[in-house]
Amino acid sequence: MLFNSYQFIAIYLPIVLVGFFFLARRRMIGMALGWLFISSLAFYAYWDPRYLILLLVSIFANYLFGNLIARHLEQREKARLFMILAVSANLAALAYFKYTGFAFRTLNHLPGAHFPVPEIVLPLGISFFTFTQIAYLVDVYRGEITNYEPLGYAVFVTFFPHLIAGPILHHKSIIPQFHRLRNYVFSGKNFALGLFVFAVGLAKKVLIADNIGSWANVVFDHANSVNTLEAWVGALAYTFQLFYDFSGYSDMAVGLGLMLNICLPINFDVPYQSTSIIDFWRRWHITLSAFLRDYLYIPLGGNRFGEFRRYVNLIATMLLGGLWHGAGWTFFVWGALHGAYLATNHLWRRLKLQLYAPVAWTATFLATVVAWVFFRAQRLPDALNILGAMFNFQAVFSSYPLRLFLLLPVPSTPLAIPHENYLIGGKKSLIALVLLMASIWIIPSIRVSMARFKPTLGYAVITAALLLFSMLSMNRVAQFLYFQF
Amino acid sequence: MTISPASFNFLTAGAVACGLFLAALLNVMIDPFELYMVFEKNGINAQKPELAFHGRLTKAVAIERKQPTSIVLGSSRAALGINPLLIRTNPSECVYNCGLDSATMYEARRYFEHALVNQPHLRCVVIGLDYQMFDQSKRPPEEFVESRLCRTSMTSKDLLDTLLSIDACQASLSTFASNLMHPLADQSYFNANGQRNELAYLQSPLIGRWRSSIGAERSVPAKLAYSAAAMDDLRRVVETCRARGIQLQLFVSPSHAVEWESLRANGQWDNFCKWKNELAQIFPFWDFSGYSSITTEPLSDHMKFYVDASHYRDIVGGFIIAKLFSRESAAPRDFGRHCDGTNLGAINAQIEEARRTWLESQPDMRHCIASLRLPEDAEQLFGVAGRKRVAQIMVAPGLQKLKSDTGK
Numbered sequence: 004m005l006f007n008s009y010q011f012i013a014i015y016l017p018i019v020l021v022g023f024f025f026l027a028r029r030r031m032i033g034m035a036l037g038w039l040f041i042s043s044l045a046f047y048a049y050w051d052p053r054y055l056i057l058l059l060v061s062i063f064a065n066y067l068f069g070n071l072i073a074r075h076l077e078q079r080e081k082a083r084l085f086m087i088l089a090v091s092a093n094l095a096a097l098a099y100f101k102y103t104g105f106a107f108r109t110l111n112h113l114p115g116a117h118f119p120v121p122e123i124v125l126p127l128g129i130s131f132f133t134f135t136q137i138a139y140l141v142d143v144y145r146g147e148i149t150n151y152e153p154l155g156y157a158v159f160v161t162f163f164p165h166l167i168a169g170p171i172l173h174h175k176s177i178i179p180q181f182h183r184l185r186n187y188v189f190s191g192k193n194f195a196l197g198l199f200v201f202a203v204g205l206a207k208k209v210l211i212a213d214n215i216g217s218w219a220n221v222v223f224d225h226a227n228s229v230n231t232l233e234a235w236v237g238a239l240a241y242t243f244q245l246f247y248d249f250s251g252y253s254d255m256a257v258g259l260g261l262m263l264n265i266c267l268p269i270n271f272d273v274p275y276q277s278t279s280i281i282d283f284w285r286r287w288h289i290t291l292s293a294f295l296r297d298y299l300y301i302p303l304g305g306n307r308f309g310e311f312r313r314y315v316n317l318i319a320t321m322l323l324g325g326l327w328h329g330a331g332w333t334f335f336v337w338g339a340l341h342g343a344y345l346a347t348n349h350l351w352r353r354l355k356l357q358l359y360a361p362v363a364w365t366a367t368f369l370a371t372v373v374a375w376v377f378f379r380a381q382r383l384p385d386a387l388n389i390l391g392a393m394f395n396f397q398a399v400f401s402s403y404p405l406r407l408f409l410l411l412p413v414p415s416t417p418l419a420i421p422h423e424n425y426l427i428g429g430k431k432s433l434i435a436l437v438l439l440m441a442s443i444w445i446i447p448s449i450r451v452s453m454a455r456f457k458p459t460l461g462y463a464v465i466t467a468a469l470l471l472f473s474m475l476s477m478n479r480v481a482q483f484l485y486f487q488f
Numbered sequence: 489m490t491i492s493p494a495s496f497n498f499l500t501a502g503a504v505a506c507g508l509f510l511a512a513l514l515n516v517m518i519d520p521f522e523l524y525m526v527f528e529k530n531g532i533n534a535q536k537p538e539l540a541f542h543g544r545l546t547k548a549v550a551i552e553r554k555q556p557t558s559i560v561l562g563s564s565r566a567a568l569g570i571n572p573l574l575i576r577t578n579p580s581e582c583v584y585n586c587g588l589d590s591a592t593m594y595e596a597r598r599y600f601e602h603a604l605v606n607q608p609h610l611r612c613v614v615i616g617l618d619y620q621m622f623d624q625s626k627r628p629p630e631e632f633v634e635s636r637l638c639r640t641s642m643t644s645k646d647l648l649d650t651l652l653s654i655d656a657c658q659a660s661l662s663t664f665a666s667n668l669m670h671p672l673a674d675q676s677y678f679n680a681n682g683q684r685n686e687l688a689y690l691q692s693p694l695i696g697r698w699r700s701s702i703g704a705e706r707s708v709p710a711k712l713a714y715s716a717a718a719m720d721d722l723r724r725v726v727e728t729c730r731a732r733g734i735q736l737q738l739f740v741s742p743s744h745a746v747e748w749e750s751l752r753a754n755g756q757w758d759n760f761c762k763w764k765n766e767l768a769q770i771f772p773f774w775d776f777s778g779y780s781s782i783t784t785e786p787l788s789d790h791m792k793f794y795v796d797a798s799h800y801r802d803i804v805g806g807f808i809i810a811k812l813f814s815r816e817s818a819a820p821r822d823f824g825r826h827c828d829g830t831n832l833g834a835i836n837a838q839i840e841e842a843r844r845t846w847l848e849s850q851p852d853m854r855h856c857i858a859s860l861r862l863p864e865d866a867e868q869l870f871g872v873a874g875r876k877r878v879a880q881i882m883v884a885p886g887l888q889k890l891k892s893d894t895g896k
Contacts, residue, residue, distance in 0.1 A: 009652070191492070191496075194497055195493040195497050198500055198501075458493045458496035459489055460491055460499075461489075462496070463491070463495075463500050466500045467499070467503035467507070470504045471503070472654070474508065475507075475508075475652060476653070476654050477653075478649040478652055479653060479655055480542065480545070480649045480650060480655040480656055480659070481630045
């Protein structure tokens with residue numbers, strides 16, 4: 004079930020909210036928490052009930068291992084063994100579901116290799132619930148927490164707002180909230196803020212991301228035959244689609260949490276305003292950055308073993324972060340690029356070099372767009388073709404605006420954009436992309452929006468309008484254009 | 489103005505609920521896709537121009553509602569030319585034209601099965617077969633939705649899409665505006681019996697119609713075989729009809745001679761003949777293709793039998809039905825040949841002979857089609873048309889190809 008569906012908004016969510024606060028009002032706190040667990044499982048099972056067992060086994064086993072580790076904290080070797088065993092089991096499950104097909108496809112590139120590639124369906128949210136639980140196991144081992152009671156732990160892992168697309172929750176900030184009695188009392192104020200944040204997220208996803216996705220799709224589907232303009236439109240459309248889609252979904256999760264009096268972490272903080280890659284990773288998918296920093300980069304040694312080792316650790320962290328996003332060489336290259344960007348950025352800082360802010364912003368944005376091309380492309384050659392088209396300077400120099408700018412002779416029909424096969428949005432897409440570039444600076448981050456929010460008539464109108472237009476845009480009547488016979 | 493959180497929540501939720509209710513009300517009342525049928529008034533919603541883009545949805549729902557006992561299947565040619573009322577045996581019988589624009593044989597089979605689920609006592613099925621329906625590169629369009637077929641009520645998705653969507657609201661507003669501006673014009677894309685509205689089509693410019701209909705052949709790459717899967721779809725329909733005792737009538741559409749020439753120019757004629765041969769192995773059919781006194785009607789601005797090179801008019805549809813059901817009519821004798829699998833060679837020879845005779849008896853036409861060197865030559869195709877209009881027609885790829893082939 005997706006947040007942007009009528010099943011979720013009109014049926015599931017009201018039932019969950021009414022059930023939760025009804026039980027809480029009758030002082031049945033355990034039942035209310037149990038209700039959240041059951042309804043989160045139902046949310047998950049709606050997609051495919053078969054993988055519910057995997058989720059439940061994962062929760063049960065990790066909780067058990069957490070207990071074992073906590074009980075043997077005095078015997079460090081044993082605790083360490085349990086921790087390694089549990090983390091390995093989590094990673095093995097993730098590897099099996101996510102990377103088996105990729106591994107076989109890669110092996111088949113070897114001469115004479117013809118392994119049948121197994122068709123394994125990736126269980127929804129496995130990357131997220133694996134990471135949240137690894138963080139829990141490591142923290143128990145570090146002695147940072149005592150073990151939690153089972154129901155609170157189970158709700159923390161399955162809590163429906165974050166279950167399938169994050170943000171990656173940290174047990175320390177969430178589980179205590181399930182035990183705060185005040186959180187079981189319906190709060191009109193929190194609900195209003197939650198409604199507003201949910202509306203903003205829904206609008207980002209439905210009104211912006213879903214409308215520009217097709218512009219990128221057609222370009223990436225024809226990577227070897229696009230021209231410079233189309234390649235740029237495709238790359239930029241995807242850059243904005245991904246941001247508005249993912250940040251919209253994260254915002255919706257935050258809004259849903261607030262409706263239930265649970266504060267979830269902010270995941271995006273206007274990342275495209277960044278003036279450096281280091282800055283970018285503090286604003287993009289913040290909860291993943293924090294996880295990778297705390298549970299990968301620092302355990303690898305962080306910056307404790309000199310500069311060179313720091314760069315190696317950064318690149319290794321980002322490579323693994325890339326593969327976490329998807330099983331494929333394109334994700335690997337995306338991670339490698341960001342690792343290299345980060346290493347360069349740290350070196351740059353170490354050399355105390357300064358860039359004029361607009362130049363720094365442009366360089367950061369372009370570097371991010373180039374990396375997104377790898378992230379989106381189906382295959383590496385597709386990404387290289389699109390980048391080749393984007394930076395085809397011969398085509399750029401023969402283009403009308405540049406020729407005009409350089410006072411060179413221009414075509415006789417200057418205002419007509421040449422017929423573009425893969426520019427399906429036409430001139431509209433160019434105007435929309437200019438507006439989306441402007442939106443980087445105009446649309447405030449959800450953190451700022453939440454701070455500014457007050458229950459006023461104006462906000463009520465904005466929230467209702469965003470919700471109404473988004474809900475009416477969630478459904479589409481497919482058209483048949485009779486252009487051909 | 490700051491309000492209490494409770495008022496904020498109440499106002500927001502209330503406004504959203506009211507907005508959704510009003511949207512649904514608008515879409516039910518205007519009913520741009522002819523699904524709900526609660527209200528119809530001239531000047532408000534009687535004309536449904538939006539049906540042009542949603543035929544597959546509307547016809548699927550119409551079959552559920554009407555449960556017709558006799559149906560017409562096929563592409564836009566059958567949809568436009570065959571009046572289903574002509575196939576009913578008594579005035580109370582419910583008949584429906586399920587022809588779909590740019591249909592594939594797969595879609596035709598699925599709509600046949602949908603009709604059967606909704607009307608187990610299906611009596612008669614007439615299928616207008618077109619070579620393009622069997623093109624192996626052709627896929628059903630996005631508008632074709634498998635899940636809405638073989639059921640007796642609308643899917644929840646279709647309900648939500650047609651009641652609570654911006655697309656539906658836009659369609660309602662455009663339908664309303666169109667009705668308001670032209671209250672008496674006949675703009676509905678198809679009639680209540682599913683037949684496409686010929687008058688609405690004739691309102692579009694002649695040149696555009698002819699260009700696009702000849703250009704259609706471009707979608708069939710030269711030397712491409714027709715789809716074996718599509719032939720299997722036809723076989724399944726035939727087997728079901730045989731098993732359930734449903735009267736089945738098949739015919740190959742009578743496109744205009746210019747289209748057959750365009751087909752030849754694209755190198756598809758031999759494949760077309762092979763296709764007919766395989767059809768004949770599956771089930772006897774009436775072959776209206778080729779050159780008859782109907783299909784060689786001289787081209788002009790006001791044609792009696794054709795709206796474009798591909799689509800025949802209602803009157804021709806009447807002749808077809810008369811031939812299929814052996815009824816008396818004014819249909820010329822040279823129009824259509826019954827093909828039972830043993831006589832196709834003779835029929836093809838007759839077609840070649842008819843083509844020779846036609847080209848010989850029409851020196852102007854022959855000149856135009858055989859050489860098509862200059863727009864001035866082709867001008868004779870239309871008689872009254874100016875040079876510029878003819879030049880536009882020459883852009884049609886079929887004629888372009890013909891021109892280049894014959895120019896060698």
